[in-house]
Structure formats: C-alpha cells, structure tokens
Amino acid sequence: MKMQTQLNDSMPGSAAELISVALDSGDIYSAAAVYGLADFHDKKLLAELITAQRRDVLKLARWQHTPADVLALLAGLEDDAVRLRLDKNPATQTQTLSNLYRDEVDISFITLIAKHAHTSADVLWQILHTTTATDLVRAVVKNPNADSKTLALVAEKFADQFDAELASHPATLGDLLMTLYARGNEFVQAAVVAHKACPTAIFTIAAKLESSLILRHLATNPHIDKRLSARLALDKDYSVRRAAASHKNLPVWVLEELVEDQSEYVRRVVAAREDLTPEMMNCLLADTDHWVRQWLALNPKLTESQLYSLAQDEHKEVRRAVARNPKTNSALLSQLANDQEVWVRAAVANQPNTPASTLIILAEMDDIDVLGGVAANPKTPQKVLQRLSYSISADVRRAVILNNMATRQTLLPLLDDPYYLNRMMLIQSRALSADDKWTLYDDPDPAVRFSLFTWFSRQYQQ
Numbered sequence: 100m101k102m103q104t105q106l107n108d109s110m111p112g113s114a115a116e117l118i119s120v121a122l123d124s125g126d127i128y129s130a131a132a133v134y135g136l137a138d139f140h141d142k143k144l145l146a147e148l149i150t151a152q153r154r155d156v157l158k159l160a161r162w163q164h165t166p167a168d169v170l171a172l173l174a175g176l177e178d179d180a181v182r183l184r185l186d187k188n189p190a191t192q193t194q195t196l197s198n199l200y201r202d203e204v205d206i207s208f209i210t211l212i213a214k215h216a217h218t219s220a221d222v223l224w225q226i227l228h229t230t231t232a233t234d235l236v237r238a239v240v241k242n243p244n245a246d247s248k249t250l251a252l253v254a255e256k257f258a259d260q261f262d263a264e265l266a267s268h269p270a271t272l273g274d275l276l277m278t279l280y281a282r283g284n285e286f287v288q289a290a291v292v293a294h295k296a297c298p299t300a301i302f303t304i305a306a307k308l309e310s311s312l313i314l315r316h317l318a319t320n321p322h323i324d325k326r327l328s329a330r331l332a333l334d335k336d337y338s339v340r341r342a343a344a345s346h347k348n349l350p351v352w353v354l355e356e357l358v359e360d361q362s363e364y365v366r367r368v369v370a371a372r373e374d375l376t377p378e379m380m381n382c383l384l385a386d387t388d389h390w391v392r393q394w395l396a397l398n399p400k401l402t403e404s405q406l407y408s409l410a411q412d413e414h415k416e417v418r419r420a421v422a423r424n425p426k427t428n429s430a431l432l433s434q435l436a437n438d439q440e441v442w443v444r445a446a447v448a449n450q451p452n453t454p455a456s457t458l459i460i461l462a463e464m465d466d467i468d469v470l471g472g473v474a475a476n477p478k479t480p481q482k483v484l485q486r487l488s489y490s491i492s493a494d495v496r497r498a499v500i501l502n503n504m505a506t507r508q509t510l511l512p513l514l515d516d517p518y519y520l521n522r523m524m525l526i527q528s529r530a531l532s533a534d535d536k537w538t539l540y541d542d543p544d545p546a547v548r549f550s551l552f553t554w555f556s557r558q559y560q561q
Contacts, residue, residue: 110537114559115141120540121552122148127155128545131169132552136559146172153178160184164549167192174199186211193217200225206232213238220246227252233260240264247272254278266290273298280304289316302327311336318342329353337362344368354379363388370394380405389414396420406431415440422446429454441466448472455480467492474498485509493518500524507531519544526550533558 111117118141121129130145137145150156159165160173161184174185174195185191186208196218203209212218213226223245240253240261247270253261265271266279267290280291280301292305293316305317315338318331325348332343332353341364344357357369358379370383371394383395393416396409410421422435423446436447436457447453448461449472462473462483473479474487475498488499499505507530516522523546526536539551
C-alpha cells in the first residue's frame with residue numbers, strides 16, 4: 100500500500116519540514132500541493148522538480164486539481180501541448196488565462212480561452228475587437244463573464260446573428276432586450292420574456308400573443324405580477340399552466356383551481372408547492388396520478404394522519420417519499436423499515452428521524468443501498484458503524500467515513516482501505532489526528548498524496 104521511499108515516517112512539525120519531505124520524495128503531486136506554501140528559494144527547487152519531466156508537466160497541466168499557482172508556473176513554458184491543456188483546464192485562473200491570451204495567435208486556442216469559465220470580461224472584450232470568426236464570437240457571447248458592454252457591441256457589429264445567445268445571457272440589459280424582442284423570432288422573444296431583466300412593458304405585449312412557447316417562458320419569469328401569473332395559470336394550454344403553477348405570486352383561488360386541473364403535469368407542479376392549504380392537500384391525497392401523490396408526500400406540512408395514509412400507498416415511490424419527509428415520526432419509519440421494496444427501506448435508513456433501534460435492524464439486511472444509509476446515519480450506534488467499516492462495499496465504507504459521528508477508533512482501520520477515494524476522504528475527517536493522517540504520506544495513489552500534503556499546507560498557513 101506504500102510508495103517505495105526512504106522518507107522518515109514522523110510527521111513534519113513545520114511548513115519547512117513539510118516542503119523538505121515533498122522535495123525529498125521526488126513526487127510531483129506532493130510538490131504541487133506545497134508549492135504555494137514555499138518561499139522563493141524552495142519554490143525554485145519545487146519548480147525544478149515539477150517541470151523536470153515533460154510527461155509530468157502534461158499531467159499537471161490537464162489535472163483539474165492542480166493548484167492555480169502551479170498552473171501559472173506551467174503557463175510560462177514554451178510548449179503548445181501544455182498551453183492547450185491549460186486552456187482546457189477548469190482550474191486555470193483568470194490571471195493565467197490573461198497571460199496565455201496575451202501571447203496567443205492560434206485561433207483555436209483563443210476560442211478555448213473565450214469559452215473558459217474564469218476568463219475575465221476584459222479579455223472577452225479584447226477578443227471581440229480582434230475577430231469576426233463566428234465560432235469565436237459565439238464563444239464570447241455565451242461566456243457568463245461577458246459584460247453588458249461586450250454584449251451591446253456584439254448586437255451592434257453582427258446585427259441579429261447572435262440574438263439567441265444575447266437574449267439568454269444574464270448580463271444583457273433591458274434596452275438591448277427591447278431591441279432583441281422587437282426584431283427577434285419566436286424563440287428569441289421567448290428567451291427575452293423569461294429574462295430576469297426583461298422590461299415590464301414587454302410583459303404586457305407578450306401576454307396578448309397566442310404563442311404557447313412565449314407564454315410558457317413568460318410564466319417562468321419571477322417578476323411578473325400576481326394578476327398576470329393568475330391569468331397564465333388558467334391558460335388553455337397545459338404547458339403554460341404548468342409553467343405558471345410554481346409561481347410564487349399565485350393567488351389562493353387559482354391554486355384551488357389547479358389542484359383539480361385536468362392535466363396531471365400541472366397537478367404534479369402544484370403538489371410540489373409548500374404553501375398548500377389543508378384542503379388542497381386532502382384533494383391531492385386522492386389524486387389518481389402517483390407522481391402527484393409522491394410530490395405531496397414530501398410536504399413537511401402534512402399531518403400525521405395524512406402521512407400514515409400515504410405510507411399505505413400502492414406505489415413504492417410514494418412510500419419512499421413518506422420515508423424521506425422530515426416530519427415523518429419514528430413509529431411510522433419503523434413500520435416502513437419492513438417495506439418489501441429496497442428503496443423504501445433505504446430511505447428509512449437515510450432518515451435522521453429513524454431511531455437507533457430501527458437502524459440496528461436495518462444493518463442486518465444485505466442490500467447495499469440500505470446499508471449505505473445506515474452507515475451515513477448520525478444515529479447509528481458506533482458498534483454498528485465499526486462493523487460496517489469492514490463491508491465488502493466501498494460505498495458503504497465511504498458512508499461510514501462521511502458520518503460525522505464516526506469515532507477515531509471506527510475510522511482508523513479505514514486508513515488501509517483498498518479504494519483510494521475512501522483513503523482520500525479520511526484526510527478531511529475531524530475525528531482523526533494529524534499523526535493518523537500522516538500515515539498516508541507515501542500512499543500509492545497520487546490523489547491521496549496530493550490531498551494529504553494540501554491538507555497539511557493549509558494547517559501551516561493558518
């Protein structure tokens with residue numbers, strides 16, 4: 100289970116000792132983890148280790164967990180393959196992307212930068228001023244970081260070519276939305292009326308149309324008033340009613356209509372609301388559509404008798420929803436623990452209200468989903484957690500690790516877990532000491548070593 104090294108097993112007592120261990124190990128992942136902790140001299144040594152082998156550089160350049168300062172280091176290398184990986188890496192930060200763009204001439208690389216989630220509005224603005232390439236402009240317009248100035252310039256330079264993207268961009272302002280609505284097709288207009296910055300004047304215009312597409316999108320806009328939301332909730336088209344059925348501004352009298360709507364799709368949305376009156380819930384309780392009853396069964400305002408009624412439902416997903424309801428009492432959960440369906444019993448096992456006595460019974464079952472729920476439940480007795488920590492299922496063992504009530508004694512054997520992800524998760528455990536965690540310093544998996552050295556780096560930075 101260990102890397103072949105000659106390192107000292109004793110835990111480092113300082114940042115300098117941690118960096119020394121990383122350097123002595125020759126491990127690029129440990130070195131990357133402590134790079135941001137090092138002073139100028141040690142940074143130079145770490146950089147030499149990290150960049151010594153091109154194959155290692157390529158690994159780190161594409162690895163999404165590589166620290167931002169290491170990616171910035173790699174960006175200084177004259178290697179197109181490295182730059183390509185950095186342009187694609189979701190962890191590459193704004194300043195590094197700006198530096199990469201400054202020296203870039205390849206349009207395919209610039210397009211990757213334009214698509215990146217961390218590219219700044221300034222860089223996107225600069226890109227727009229240097230190109231008319233359709234794919235590149237579209238990448239700029241679709242980037243959430245593009246600001247209103249950039250979007251307005253796109254609308255001005257390219258007429259209606261990118262109206263669909265502009266209409267759905269969160270930074271598009273009201274004046275531009277008015278222009279887009281006036282010149283756009285039905286799909287552009289639908290995107291405009293759903294936009295959070297859509298001017299109220301457009302609401303009035305759009306509400307007079309017969310287009311179900313536009314009305315459906317209009318109904319999703321949280322800024323429409325109570326009067327308009329009510330009107331849309333009673334539209335002849337069920338898809339419009341369904342879109343309006345979840346609107347926060349709906350009057351009670353409209354909800355009373357919708358609970359008996361002829362479309363089950365509308366009633367499902369209504370059943371998921373938490374502002375239903377007792378009368379509405381009683382009506383939905385007898386609905387013929389099991390999805391309606393399933394959504395209703397999750398409502399924390401249900402009475403005990405209503406929950407008991409739904410717990411007898413013929414459909415397993417309804418009973419499962421009852422088991423997941425935060426208001427379901429321990430007696431009903433104990434009853435559902437004997438359900439013939441595994442998914443229902445698994446929901447009981449995951450429920451914080453389930454008593455320890457019921458969890459002990461569930462722990463004797465063979466179903467992995469049930470055992471995983473028991474292992475994750477904070478009410479599960481420690482002796483049960485200890486037994487489950489030896490489960491043949493990596494998922495069950497991981498649930499024990501993630502259980503905040505698991506003690507050090509329970510978790511210690513899992514430091515030798517055969518699955519790397521489980522060992523890696525133990526590094527974040529509050530129950531284990533720093534000495535316990537340090538036993539993973541020469542773990543065979545690079546992700547575990549990186550996580551461990553990252554954790555220790557953060558401790559020394561505090």
